[in-house]
Amino acid sequence: MSQFYSLKVNQIKKETHDSVSVSFEIESKLVNDFKFIPGQYITIKININGEDCRRSYSICSSSNEKLTVAIKKVPNGKMSNFINNKLKTGDFIDVSTPEGNFKLENIDSSxxxxxxxxxxxxxxxxILSMIKEINLKEKNTQFLLFYSNKTSNDVMFKSEINSLLNDNFSVKYIYTREETDLELYNGRxxxxxxxQLLKSEMSFLNADGFYLxxxxxMIFSAKKVLESFDISNEKINFELFTTPVLEKQESISSVNENDFSGSSNVTVICDDEEVEFSLDTSGESILDAAMEQDxxxxFSCKGAVCCTCKAKVKxxxxxMDANYALSEQEVDEGYILACQAHPASTDVTIDFDY
Ligand SMILES: Cc1cc2nc3c(=O)[nH]c(=O)nc-3n(C[C@H](O)[C@H](O)[C@H](O)COP(=O)(O)OP(=O)(O)OC[C@H]3O[C@@H](n4cnc5c(N)ncnc54)[C@H](O)[C@@H]3O)c2cc1C
Ligand code: FES
Incomplete structure (x- = not known):
């Protein structure tokens, strides 16, 4: 289970008209806790107008830089507007240790x-974190990026990305609301x-991994097309920032049918504390019920897209109602997203300490 620590904001940098990057100072005693694999995220916890807000942000730095995330404003969004408009260098905020399954692993110079x-x-x-880490530690590896934005003004990290270009790293910018010379790079x-994009780069169809x-x-279209090119599911990795509204059926691993009805005795263990309560299978989630017991x-998204609420069924x-974050293997091993979980037997014990 990830832990929150109070970290000092070291730098806030405007990246585009509607986004900033935020770098943190990590005390030497916490360096190991904040080690991450490129692709993973941290969760930020801030009390905004009396509400305990928690949101996840993917790490965009490499291992030789200060831990950095970048936050794009969402219209009327609580956390993204607070960070863009109110957060200041020198502030201390609660940040969780890194976690997540969207990662580029086993980076090695050979x-x-x-x-x-x-x-x-x-x-x-x-993706930027992955590209920088590959550029730093795996120089013979090729990386092809398709990066879509509304217009060239909306591109985050454009100069940084361009400065990384070399024989092994290339980027194709695609704009949905700006004409470019090549029709291929216009549109959603x-x-x-x-x-069309994959056909224009056929030599990459045998890639070792695809990250969406x-x-x-975009994620579900790209995933479908990659599958139609016979690319195995193990090679296709995706991270959703918001809970899907259109494609509920695309959960990455099966969500069990429930043949149990009625009330269960539920025991929840977290940080060596234990609570017990009765919960109906058609009621609120086990996470919400445990929170009501103080x-x-x-938790973070409460929408099946991060895995902050990961727990194990003992x-x-x-x-689960939905799952876009745990791998099939994790589900087979008994892990659940507690924010999506409902009891389906007379007695249930779930453990956040695993
Ligand atoms: C694993 C993970 C990693 C993430 N990494 C990043 C990151 O690196 N950078 C980043 O900027 N965000 C990232 N997010 C999204 C981030 O956690 C927040 O959801 C986002 O900042 C909006 O929070 P908010 O409090 O401002 O909006 P809220 O107050 O939660 O939402 C306000 C309204 O906007 C809608 N909304 C929420 N998020 C989005 C969105 N992303 N796009 C469009 N509409 C939205 C909501 O449905 C709601 O109607 C990530 C999310 C996850 C799960
Ligand atoms: S809190 Fe994000 S999946 Fe449960």
């Missing part, structure tokens, strides 16, 4: 691999556009 990423808007953040990344981060339409359980059965 590797000679190929990766393709599709990013849109703020979805560049985890839907199924048709993904097909952006709005659900247990300090971890006894009994549990079903």
């Amino acid at each position: 590797n000679n691999r190929k990766f393709v990423a599709f990013a849109a808007g703020s979805g560049i953040t985890p 990344i839907d199924e048709n556009k993904t097909t 981060c952006g709005p659900e339409e 247990l300090d359980v971890p 006894t009994g059965k549990v079903t």
Whole structure:
């Protein structure tokens, strides 16, 4: 389970008209806790107007830089507007240790691999971390990035990305609301556009991994097209920043059918504390029910897209409404997203300490 620590904001930098990057000072005693794999995220916890707000942000730095995240304003968004408009250098805020399954692993100088990423808007953040780390530690590996934005003014980290270009790293900027010379690079990344883009770079179809981060339409279109090119699911990694509204059925691992009805005795363990309560299978989530018992359980999105609320079923059965974050293997091993979980047997014990 990830832990929150109070970190000092070291630098806030305006990246575009509607986004900033925020770097943190990490005390030497916490350096190990904040080690991360490129692609992972941290969760920021701030009390905004009396409300305990928690939101996840992908790390966009490499391991040799200060831990940095970048936040794009969402219209009327609580946390993104607070960070863009109110947060100041020198402030201390609660930041969780890194976590998440969207990651580019086993980076090693002897590797000679190929990766393709599709990013849109703020979805560049985890991909930028991967590109920088590869550029730093795996110089023979090729990386191809398709990066979509409304216009060239909306591109986050444009000069940084361009400064990384070399024989092994290339980027194709795609604009949805700005004409470019090549028709291929105009328009939304839907199924048709993904097909055209992949066909224009056929030598990358045998890549070792494909990373997708952006709005659900782009992610699910790209995933579908990659599958139609016979690319195995194990190679396709995606990170959603918001809970899908269109494609509920695209959960990455099966969400069990519930053949149990009625009330269960639920025990929840977190940070060595234990609470017990009765919960109906059709009632609120186990996470919400545990919070009502004043247990300090971890959460962020409450929408099945991060894995901050990951817990393990120790006894009994549990079903989930949706899952876009845990791998099939984790589900098989008994892990659940507590914010999506409902009891499905008479007695259930779930453990956040695993
Ligand atoms: C694993 C993970 C990593 C993330 N990494 C980043 C990152 O690197 N950079 C970043 O800027 N954001 C990132 N996010 C999104 C971030 O956590 C927040 O959801 C986002 O900043 C909006 O929070 P808010 O409090 O401002 O908006 P809220 O007050 O939560 O929402 C306000 C309204 O905007 C809608 N909304 C929320 N988020 C979005 C969105 N992203 N796009 C469009 N509409 C939205 C909501 O449905 C709601 O109607 C990530 C999310 C996850 C789950
Ligand atoms: S809190 Fe994000 S998946 Fe449960």
